[in-house]
Amino acid sequence: MTQSGALELRGLTQVHAAGQPPALDDFTLDVPAGSCVAVLGPSGSGKSTVLRLTAGLDEPTRGSVRLDGRDLIGVPPERRGMAMVFQRPLLFPHLSVRDNVAFADRVRGVPRRRARERAEEYLGLVALGGYGDRPARALSGGQEQRVALARALAAEPRVLLLDEPFSALDTALREEMHDLLADLRVRLDPTVLLVTHDHGEADALADTVAVLDGGRLQQAGPVRELYARPASLAVSRLLGGRTEVPGTVRDGVHTSALGALALPGPVPDGPGVLVVRPEAVRVTLPADPAADVTGTVVRVRRRGLRALVAVEVPGPGGVSVEAELEAGEELPAGRAVGLVLAVAARAVVPPLGPPSSPTDAEASPVRPR
Amino acid sequence: MGLTARLGRTALAGWLLLPLVPLVLWAAADRWTAPAVLPQAWGTAGLRDAVDAGAGPAFLRSTVLGLVVAVLATPLGAMAGRALATSRVPLGGAVLAVLLSPLVLPPFAVALGLDVLLLRLRVPAPVGVVLLLTVAALPYTTVLMRAAYAAHDLGFEEEARTLGATARQTVFHVQLPLLAPALAGAAFLAFLVGWSDYVVTLLVGGGQLVTLPLLVAAAATATGNEAQVAVLSLSSVLPPLVLLVAVGLVGRRGRA
Numbered sequence: 001m002t003q004s005g006a007l008e009l010r011g012l013t014q015v016h017a018a019g020q021p022p023a024l025d026d027f028t029l030d031v032p033a034g035s036c037v038a039v040l041g042p043s044g045s046g047k048s049t050v051l052r053l054t055a056g057l058d059e060p061t062r063g064s065v066r067l068d069g070r071d072l073i074g075v076p077p078e079r080r081g082m083a084m085v086f087q088r089p090l091l092f093p094h095l096s097v098r099d100n101v102a103f104a105d106r107v108r109g110v111p112r113r114r115a116r117e118r119a120e121e122y123l124g125l126v127a128l129g130g131y132g133d134r135p136a137r138a139l140s141g142g143q144e145q146r147v148a149l150a151r152a153l154a155a156e157p158r159v160l161l162l163d164e165p166f167s168a169l170d171t172a173l174r175e176e177m178h179d180l181l182a183d184l185r186v187r188l189d190p191t192v193l194l195v196t197h198d199h200g201e202a203d204a205l206a207d208t209v210a211v212l213d214g215g216r217l218q219q220a221g222p223v224r225e226l227y228a229r230p231a232s233l234a235v236s237r238l239l240g241g242r243t244e245v246p247g248t249v250r251d252g253v254h255t256s257a258l259g260a261l262a263l264p265g266p267v268p269d270g271p272g273v274l275v276v277r278p279e280a281v282r283v284t285l286p287a288d289p290a291a292d293v294t295g296t297v298v299r300v301r302r303r304g305l306r307a308l309v310a311v312e313v314p315g316p317g318g319v320s321v322e323a324e325l326e327a328g329e330e331l332p333a334g335r336a337v338g339l340v341l342a343v344a345a346r347a348v349v350p351p352l353g354p355p356s357s358p359t360d361a362e363a364s365p366v367r368p369r
Numbered sequence: 370m371g372l373t374a375r376l377g378r379t380a381l382a383g384w385l386l387l388p389l390v391p392l393v394l395w396a397a398a399d400r401w402t403a404p405a406v407l408p409q410a411w412g413t414a415g416l417r418d419a420v421d422a423g424a425g426p427a428f429l430r431s432t433v434l435g436l437v438v439a440v441l442a443t444p445l446g447a448m449a450g451r452a453l454a455t456s457r458v459p460l461g462g463a464v465l466a467v468l469l470s471p472l473v474l475p476p477f478a479v480a481l482g483l484d485v486l487l488l489r490l491r492v493p494a495p496v497g498v499v500l501l502l503t504v505a506a507l508p509y510t511t512v513l514m515r516a517a518y519a520a521h522d523l524g525f526e527e528e529a530r531t532l533g534a535t536a537r538q539t540v541f542h543v544q545l546p547l548l549a550p551a552l553a554g555a556a557f558l559a560f561l562v563g564w565s566d567y568v569v570t571l572l573v574g575g576g577q578l579v580t581l582p583l584l585v586a587a588a589a590t591a592t593g594n595e596a597q598v599a600v601l602s603l604s605s606v607l608p609p610l611v612l613l614v615a616v617g618l619v620g621r622r623g624r625a
Contacts, residue, residue, distance in 0.1 A: 055531050077530040084531040090524050094546040107534040107542065155532050 004191040005068045005081065005158030007031035007054065012063035014049050024049045025215045027063070031159070036185060036192040038206035040199055040238060046215040047195040051161050054193065056080050067158060078107075083152035084161040087168055089144035091136040097147055098123065098132030104155030122150040125187070126180060142173040146180065153188065162194040166201065178204050199239045211235045227277060229265075233349050236275045242310075242322045243281070245274040249348055257315030258293045264344050272348035278308055280345030281323035283331065284338045291338025295321065297331050311337055389606065395599035415596025422584060424601055431564050431581040432608065434498070438563030439556045441503045446510025446555055447548075453511070454518035465515075469508045476505070480572040487573060497573045502566055506559035513558065517551030550620040557616045561609055581605050 012027040024046040031037045041047045052058045054065050056077035065072045072080055083104070091100050098119045099106075105115035116132075123129055126146040131139070139147065145165060152160060166174045178201065185192070196202050202209045203223045210220040211234070218238075219231040230236040233244065247256025249272045254261045256274060286294040295313035298320065305327045312320045323339055325331065395401065396415050398408030449468060452458050471479075480501060487497040525547060529539045545552070567582040574583075585601045588594065 057527050057530070076535075077527075078533045078535050080531075082531060083533075084528065086524055086528065088522075088524060090522070090528045092525065092529075092543060092547075094549075103529070103534075103542075104532040107529075107532070107538050151532065161531070 003158065004033045004189055006033040007159050007191060007193060008066040008069075009050070009054065010064050010066065012050065012053055012065070013061050014046070014053060014058065015061045022046075022061070022215050024053070024060075027212070027215075027217055029210050029217070029220060031191055031193050033191050034189045035208070036194060036206045038194045038196055038202035038209045039212055040196060040202045040209050041212035042197055042238065045212045047197075047212050048163055049215075050212070051084065051163050051193065051195055054159070055082055055084050055161055081158040082161055083155040083157035084163065085145075085148050085152045085165045087164045089141075089148040091139075091144055091147055091151075093135075093137050095136055096132065097128070097134050097136055097139070100136050100147060101132075101151045101154050103151060119150075119154060122154040123147070125153065125184065126150045142169055142176065145169065145177060149177075149180070149184075153184065153190070157190070159191045159193060162192060164196055165194075167196070167198065174201070181205055211238055213238065228345065229347055230275060230349055233273060233275075233352055236347075236349055241275050241277055243274075243276050243278065243320070245319050245321070246317070246351055247272065247274060254346070254348055257317060257319045258313055258321070258341075261292060261341065261346060262343060263346055263348060267348050271351050273351045275347050275349055276321070276341050276345050278322040278324040280342040281321060282340040282342070283309065283311075283323050283325060283329075284340055286336045286338045288338045288340075290340055292341050293321070294336065294338045297333050297335045297337060300331060300333060307331075309337075311339060389603075392599045392602055392606075395595050396603055398596055398599075401595075415594070415600045418594055418597040419588075419600040419604070422588060422597065422601075423579060424581070424584065424604060427579050427581045427584045428604060430578065431605075434502070434566075434570075434578075434580060435560040435562075435564035437499050438502045438506050439560040441499070442506035442510045442559040442562075443552060443556045445503070446507055446559070447514045447552065449507070449511045450514025450516075451518045454515045454521075455523065465511075468511045471505045472508045476568045477572075480569045484573050494574050495578055498570055498578055499563075501569045501573060502563050503559075505566070505569070506562040509558040509562065510555040513555045514548075514551060517548055517555075521547060553616045553619040557612055560612065564609060565605070 007030070009027060009029045009031075012024055013022055014024040015022045027046075027050060029037065029039075029050075039047045039050055049058070053060045053063075056065075056072065056075060067081065091097075092103065095103070098116055101119035101122050102110075102112075102115035105118060106112065110118075120129070120132060123132055126149055128143060128146055128150070131143070131147075136144075136147070145168075148165070166177045169177065181192075182205070184190070192205075194202070194205060199209075206223065208221055209223050209226055211218040211226065213234045219226060219235045226235060226239060230239065230241065236244070245254075245256045245258055247254050247258075248270065249255075249263070249267050250269050252263050252267060254263055254267075254272060254274045258274070261274065284291050293313050295311040297309050298312045299310040301308040301310075307325045307329070308322055309325060309331055310320045310322050312318060321339055321341075331337065394408060397411050397413075399410040399412035399414050401408035401410075449464075453461055453465060458464055483501065484497075492500075521544075525543050526539050529543045530536070534542060565582060566580075567586060570578055570580050571583060574580075576583075581601065581604065585598065585605060588598045588601055
C-alpha cells in the first residue's frame with residue numbers, strides 16, 4: 001500500500017466568470033496523512049469545487065494544492081496520485097467488474113493477469129469477491145458504489161477523494177458503506193477528503209470537519225467541537241441545530257425571551273443568538289425547580305424511539321426550543337412542560353443582520369439560573 | 370410482442386423488400402416478355418453481361434471510395450460533434466449551419482461550379498471526388514456524433530483521469546468504446562454517401578472514375594438488357610445491407 005499523503009490546501013479561490021461571486025473563496029485546509037477530513041456544506045456551497053481543484057480537474061484562479069509539500073500546480077490529474085469517487089458510480093459499462101477495478105493498473109502498464117489478480121484482492125476488501133466476471137451494468141446501486149470504491153483504492157492513491165459518494169443510497173445501504181469505509185481506514189490507512197451535505201455522515205466518518213457555506217470556510221475542527229461551540233449561525237444550522245434564541249449577552253449571561261441563562265465560557269458582550277442542541281435539552285414537569293424555562297409543546301416529530309418536540313416559550317417573538325425525549329417517551333401537543341438546558345451545551349453565536357432589540361427581561365434584571 | 374406490432378413489422382419489411390423482388394427475378398432471367406408473370410427462361414446471361422461491362426472493378430472502386438469517405442468524414446464529424454455538444458463554441462449555431470449546408474445546396478450546381486476550380490488547381494479527379502464527398506458526408510456524421518456526445522457522460526472521462534489515465538489513454542480506453550455504436554453508425558452513413566453517389570463522381574470524376582452507380586446508370590439508359598441492369602443494381606444494394614447488419618450488431622454489443 002502506497003504511503004498515504006498529507007494534503008495542504010492554501011487560499012484556494014475559484015472564480016467562474018468575472019463579476020459573479022466566487023465558487024470558492026480563499027479556502028485553506030490541512031488534511032494530515034492517514035486522517036479523514038469532511039467538507040460539509042449545503043448544495044452550491046462550493047464543496048465539489050474543492051475536490052475538483054484538488055484532483056486537478058479544474059485549475060484554481062488563485063491558491064495552491066500541496067501534496068507532501070510538493071506544489072501540484074500544472075500537474076495533470078493523472079499524475080497527482082489521487083483517486084476520486086463521484087456521487088454516480090461511473091463504472092465503465094463496456095468492462096466487467098474486475099476489469100473496472102483493474103483499470104488503474106492497466107493504464108499504468110501492469111500486465112493483464114497481474115492487474116486482474118490485484119483487482120480480485122480489492123474486490124475481496126469490499127466484500128464483492130465473486131462478482132468479478134459480471135458486466136458492470138448488472139449490479140445494484142450499493143454494489144456499484146462498492147466497486148467504485150474498490151476501483152479507486154486499487155489505484156493506490158496517496159489521497160482518496162470522495163464526492164458525496166453515498167448520498168444516492170438508501171439509509172441502510174449508507175450505513176453499510178460507512179462501516180465499510182471505517183473498516184478500510186483501519187486496514188489501509190488512506191488519507192481521505194470527503195465532501196458531504198449530511199452532518200451525520202460527517203460525524204460518523206471524519207476526524208475533523210470543515211464547514212463551507214457560500215464558498216467560504218466557516219469553521220474547521222473536530223466534530224464534537226463544532227457541535228458544542230459553533231462559530232456562526234450558518235454552522236449551527238448546517239449541523240442540524242434548530243433552536244435559535246436571539247438576545248443579548250452581558251457578563252457571561254444571555255438574556256432573552258427564555259430569561260437569563262448563564263453561559264459556560266467567556267463570551268463577548270453584545271447581541272447574540274443562543275443555540276442549544278436538542279440532545280442537550282431535557283424535558284421535565286413545569287413545576288420542577290430545576291427547569292430553566294417553561295413552555296407548551298407545539299410539534300412532535302418522531303425519529304426512531306426518541307422523538308423531537310418543539311416547545312414554544314411565551315414571550316415576544318414566539319421563541320421555540322427543540323428538545324429530544326427519552327427513549328419511548330410520549331408527549332402530546334399542547335402539554336405544558338419545563339425544559340432543562342444543560343449549561344455546558346449552551347453556545348452563543350453572532351446574529352445575522354442588524355442586532356436584535358432589547359427584551360423586556362433585560363429591563364428588570366433577574367438572577368441567572 | 371403484440372399482434373399489431375408484429376403485423377406492422379411484417380408490413381414494413383414487405384414494403385422495403387418488395388421492390389427488390391422484380392430485380393431478383395430479372396437478374397436470373399434470360400428471357401422475360403410481357404404478359405408472363407415469371408421469366409420464360411432462367412439463366413446467367415445477365416451476370417455474364419454485367420461482368421463484361423466491368424462490374425468487378427466498379428464494385429471495387431465503389432467500395433474503396435465509400436471506405437475512404439468514411440475514414441475521413443467520421444473523425445472530422447466526431448470532433449465537430451464533440452465540440453458542439455460539450456463546449457461553448459463561439460457562434461455555435463452558425464458553425465452548425467455551415468456544417469449542415471451541404472444538405473441544402475443542390476449537388477449538381479455545386480459540383481459543376483467546383484469542377485472548374487478543381488481543374489484549374491490541377492487536382493487529380495479521384496482526389497477531387499473524395500474531397501467533395503467527404504464534405505457531403507460531414508452533415509450526417511456531425512449531427513449523429515453531436516447527439517451521441519450530448520448523451521455521453523463526461524464524468525467517465527474525468528473518473529478515468531483521476532485513476533491515472535492520460536488524456537490519450539482516456540480517448541482509447543473510455544471515450545471510443547463508449548461511443549463505438551454511434552461511431553459505427555456515423556461511418557456507415559458516410560460510407561453510403563461515398564458508395565451511392567452519382568452526380569459528383571460523374572462530373573468531377575470526368576467519366577474516368579467508373580463506380581457502380583455510374584455503371585448502373587449507363588446500363589439503365591441503354592436499351593434492351595434488363596438482366597444486366599438488375600444484376601448491377603443488386604450488387605449495389607447488397608453491400609450496404611451487409612454493413613447495416615454489421616453496424617446493428619456493434620450497436621447491440623455496445624448496449625447489452
